[in-house]
Amino acid sequence: MMKSEMENDILKVLVTEEDLQRRVAELGEALYQRLEGKNPLFLGVLKGCFVFMADLVRACQLKCDVEFMALSSYRNATVSSGKVEISRDLHQDVAGRHLVIVEDILDSGTTLAFLKDYLLFKGAASITIVTLLDKPSRRTKAITADLAGFEVPDEFVVGYGLDYCQQYRNVPYIGVLKPEVYSG
Numbered sequence: 001m002m003k004s005e006m007e008n009d010i011l012k013v014l015v016t017e018e019d020l021q022r023r024v025a026e027l028g029e030a031l032y033q034r035l036e037g038k039n040p041l042f043l044g045v046l047k048g049c050f051v052f053m054a055d056l057v058r059a060c061q062l063k064c065d066v067e068f069m070a071l072s073s074y075r076n077a078t079v080s081s082g083k084v085e086i087s088r089d090l091h092q093d094v095a096g097r098h099l100v101i102v103e104d105i106l107d108s109g110t111t112l113a114f115l116k117d118y119l120l121f122k123g124a125a126s127i128t129i130v131t132l133l134d135k136p137s138r139r140t141k142a143i144t145a146d147l148a149g150f151e152v153p154d155e156f157v158v159g160y161g162l163d164y165c166q167q168y169r170n171v172p173y174i175g176v177l178k179p180e181v182y183s184g
């Protein structure tokens with residue numbers, strides 16, 4: 001086992017590295033079936049997407065390009081403010097493109113509902129939403145993912161790109177932090 005400074009802060013593992021790898025391979029295959037010949041643009045939602053997206057585009061051997069946006073409705077807290085801000089906008093025209101939105105977790109749905117509308121307004125030909133994690137119990141917006149890796153319970157999770165106060169993104173699995181990490 002590799003040494004980890006962060007291990008002591010983890011209460012439990014929800015999704016192991018092996019399960020992540022297996023599921024990402026399945027998602028890559030499913031995307032290939034859907035989008036073969038369409039030269040899709042993979043659009044990652046920063047920063048949480050970065051680990052998942054790197055694995056997903058390699059698990060999916062489509063001819064494609066990649067783009068990123070940064071959106072925030074979270075302010076270093078574990079609850080959403082409900083308002084979405086674009087902090088990094090598109091750097092290219094997406095009109096007529098088949099887009100694959102890559103998100104770390106679909107929670108209230110505020111972020112993706114906003115993003116989907118925005119991309120349709122920009123003229124996207126189609127939008128496929130892929131989220132690694134889905135917390136359907138917390139949804140307040142009428143939005144569903146086309147492909148979801150794992151359903152998770154109503155707990156704040158970290159790892160595989162997901163942070164708490166910008167930390168723990170490099171934990172290689174999905175886990176829950178000990179309560180004292182939040183209070184401390």
Ligand code: 5GP
Nearest residue numbers: 080106107108109110111155156157162163
């Ligand atoms: P939504 O707009 O769907 O409520 O929230 C989406 C964003 O909130 C996600 O992209 C993610 O950045 C953040 N988020 C929601 N739940 C969690 C969680 O359990 N852990 C972490 N690290 N971020 C979360």
Ligand code: MG
Nearest residue numbers: 045048104105
């Ligand atoms: Mg996110």
